[in-house]
Amino acid sequence: MTDSGLEFDLTRRIGGFILRGRASLPACGIVSVSGSSGAGKTSLLRAIAGLDSGLSGQVRFAGETWHDGTCRMPVHRRRIGIAFQDTRLFPHQSVAGNLAYGAARAPAGTPGPDRAEIIALLDLHPLLKRAVAGLSGGERQRVSLGRALLSRPRLLLLDEPLSAVDTARRNRLLPDLRQLLLDHGIPALHVSHSRAEIAQLADHVLPVRDGQCGACHPLNDWLAAQDASHPFSLLEGHLAGHDTENGLSTVRLGEASLVLPGLGEVPAGASLRLIVRARDVALALDPVPGLSIRNQIPVRIKGIRPQPGTAYCDLDLALDGQVLTARITRAAADSLSLETGQSVIALIKSATLDPAQE
Incomplete structure (x- = not known):
């Protein structure tokens, strides 16, 4: 680990529950903490933030010791932005007042997103004068x-931050939130039960189970391990526009484009990640006219991987600098005389934002 990342080796007993966490996390990007209810995800974030006593071990960030056997840095000096699921807003202040509190915590001259940028991202302008007590859970x-972003934190801790936000708004928000954090170089630890939210937001995933932290994995590896029997590709692109009359949207993947339904709530221009299941990709030697599959994309075969004990093989296909995986029968691959380096047409039947969606 370099001195610019987050490193911890900690233990905390909470009644009969023992949290043991050890990891070295990247200095930039978003790490999602994944696990079942009661696994210790929130306890881990609280321990890193310094919110609880009874912690033993070490926490270091950017080469700075936050906690060890001889010191415990106060929470405010760590410059952490925290957004909890239960929000913890100040009930005696308006929305604008709560936001002002966050902005007042940002040291003068600290780079980061400004108030207008954050208000636009979260669509807060209509809420600014309202009392906190009258807001919905999602609001x-x-x-x-x-409020957490306005403090211009060195590290952002997000504990189920969008669990009460409706799906349509969350789909609009996630790509822009990810881009804002990357643009301003704000690393984040993000807790969520939603595999779709993790797929759209994270760069790496840290699993937590029964109070134990597992190894931190790149997002692709973690997603693949969730259901190894049903492989898929994670393709990054941006939404180029909508055909509202037909309910279709165009997603650009470099030079290639996919036309898909079900993305009408994602704003044009937004970056997004598409889940394409290998079983939803067929192959042809040439474009196929008169077919209901609209997405026929030229690709090149990078590799062919027979699946032992099955009738199938997986093909890794080069698509504008990304890899698309197709699963077809070995018999089909043989009949088409497919081989590495060959140019073929990928027939993509469907794609989704949610890896859990069938």
Whole structure:
């Protein structure tokens, strides 16, 4: 690990529950903490933030010791932005007042997103004069996230920050939130039960189970391990536009484009990640006219991997600098005389934002 990342080796007993966490996390990007309810995800974030006593071990960030056997840095000096699921807003202040509290915590001259950028991202302008008590759960969570971002944190801790936000708004928000964090170089630890949210937001995933942290994995590897029997590809692109009359949207993947339904709630221009299941990709030697599959994309075969004990093989296909995986029968591959380096047409039947969606 370099001195610019987050490193911890900690233990905390909470009644009969023992949290043991050890990891070296990247200095930039977003790490999602994944695990079942009660696994210790929130306890881990609280331990890193310094919110609880009874912690033993070490926590270091950017070469700075936050906690060890001889010192415990106060929470405010760590310059952490925290957005909890239960929001913890100040009930006696308006939305604008809560946001102002976050902004007041940002040291003068500190780089980061400005107020207008955050208000636009979270669609907070209509809420600014409202009292916190009158907000819905999703509105409160958006305000809490805005307050955390306005503090211009060195590290952002997000504990189920969008769990009460409706799916349509969450789909609009996630790509822009990820881009804002990357643009301003704000690393984040993000807790979520939603595999779709993790797929759209994370760069790496840290699993937690029964109070134990596992190894931190790149997002692709973690997603693949969730259901190894049903492989898929994670393709990055941006939404080029909508055909509202037909309910279709165009996603650009470099030079290639996919036309897909079900993305009408994602704003044009947004970056996004598409889940394409290997079973939803067929292959042809040439474009096929008169076919209901609209997405016929030229690709090149990078590799062919027979699946032992099955009738299938997986093909890795080069697509504008990304890899698309197709699963077809070995008999089909033989009949088409497919081989590495060959140019073929990928027939993509469907794609989704949610890896759990069938």
